[in-house]
Amino acid sequence: MDRLDRTKELLMRALDEELSPQERTELDRLLADDPTLRAERERLGRLKEVTGEMKLRNPPEELWDDYWNSAYSRLERGVGWLLVSFGVIVVGGWATWQFVTELIADTEMPPLIKAGILAGSLGLVILTVSVLRQRMFVRKTDPYKDIVR
């Protein structure tokens, strides 16, 4: 380990009261020889005092009463959405396949109308996917989405 890394380690251990007696002697020797290090030690010591007086804000106590129920509901909703999505994809895919094959097999409908129906349906699918993708992108990146008006 180089000297700088060792010095950093000793400084951190000193701040967090994890120095062994030997390490304390080693740090004292380094501090005695280096005024810049002494200044850094003092500054980080003041920072440690400040951070030591700060705490994370407690949430309202009622939050804990319903904590697990909410988490469990989230899991249920996740499973529900997964099943719904699976069902929609399977049934939607099957219905689309049926529609297309029946349309192609229909001998009475003029080919131009068939092409028009297929083009219109495909366009609708592309537009839907595009709108959904755009909405998902905005939802993910919009910096104002959580601001309540």
Place this chain on the structure above:
Amino acid sequence: MGEDILSSEPLQLPESVLMAGARDGDGAAFGELVRRHMRRAYFAALGLTGSHEDALDLSQEAFARALGASRRLDPERPFYPWLYGILRRLCLNHLRDGRARAAKMEVAGSWLVDEARDRAAAAGPDRAAEREELRRRLANAIEELSPVQREALVLREFEGLRYAEIATLLQIPEGTVMSRLYAARKALAAALGDQL
């Protein structure tokens, strides 16, 4: 182990028994594990994200995923480090993909509380204002740290873990813990400038 035992004396059961129960599909056992660790998980997420809403959301999501993966629970090992592995991935992903930006605008450092504020208020309005400015700048500076530096700082300063415990939790060497802490503290000291 059954639900009858749990419903009668849940607090007295050792964690390994609860974990074995949870692994075998005992919902009450998992519920008791949640009750024991929900505060710690919430505060870990709050320290990392700086937002009450995100902390609640991500810590609950971590428990939900843990329940989904409960068959992989090892009763020979403590529960929290396993849960924390899930939680920290969720939080770090959350910070990296930019979802935290909106929440950050909303909370503006209010996740951090100054325990010395009453003392400062007693010393006069100027001192109180100065102290509030210090709290706000410190919160902002912590939010600007890299996620891994912030994590090391939160575990040390707000959870009060020792280096060896942080190293075990994050599965990194103690030297890396100190290196991250050093970088975090240097950045905070620079951000606070002459207020230190």
